[in-house]
Amino acid sequence: MIWGPGSVTDTELGRAAQEGTHLLGFNEPDLPEQANMSVEQALDLWPRLESTGLRLGAPAVAAGGDVPGGWLDRFMKGAAERGLRVDFIPLHWYGGDFGPGAAEQLRTYLQAVHDRYDKPVWLTEYGLIDFSQSRPATRTRTDRPRLSRRRPGCWTAWTSWSATRGSRCPRRRAPPVCTTGRRRTPPAGSTGSPADGR
Structure with missing residues (x-):
């Protein structure tokens, strides 16, 4: 993942090109406490x-992501107008x-x-969380929606349970990627490849 504008460097892009086949764009650019980017800034980069x-x-x-005129909608329209690729x-x-x-x-x-958008969907973070609670243990529920048994749609390429710091990432019937902070790591025994569903 290229987290935000500060990650768009020759070093980070070179590392991504050497180590992977897919690159995730900016992390929550619509939030001030995350990548905090305007649509124009993201399109320019x-x-x-x-x-x-x-x-x-x-x-x-x-x-x-489904809201007409929302951040993602403006980005996707701008990308189409500029002839930019989003896979x-x-x-x-x-x-x-x-x-x-x-x-x-x-x-x-x-x-x-x-x-x-008629594009494959990767569910890269999800969880049941009550953000009004101050402690992670009371915010996060580990009885996540039952998506590991069947894919939500044939267009859903990848799912990932996201845990807050201080809570445990479920390993039984674990999804392909577990999140801790910003770094995503595949569970033991997994290739982490969206193509093979593991």
Whole structure:
């Protein structure tokens, strides 16, 4: 992942090109406490990401990937107008509804984003979290939506459970990638490749 504008360096882009086949765009550019980028800034830097030759994931917005006129929508329209390439859409989703409808809310969101942009979707962060609580142990629920048994749609290429610092990443029926801070590492025994679903 190229986290933010400060990560768009020859060193970081060179490392990405040598070590991977896919490159995730900016992390939550719509949030001041994350990458904090304007759509124009992201579009201006995008050709540098394209220069790696890697398959490119759009910037992963914190929320509202399906909203007309939202950050992702403006980015995707700007990319099309400039002839820039976006190969897939990484998404983040954090639900606060711990009821039985949470998995359906997530599925509906993924479907809406896929329908809007007609691109494969990577669910790179998700969890059931009540952000009004101050302690990670009370914020994070480990009974995540049951997505590991079946993929939400044939257009969903990759999913990743995201845990807050201080909570444990589930290993039983673990998703392909577990998140700790900004670095993503595949579980033991996994290739971490979205192509093979492991």
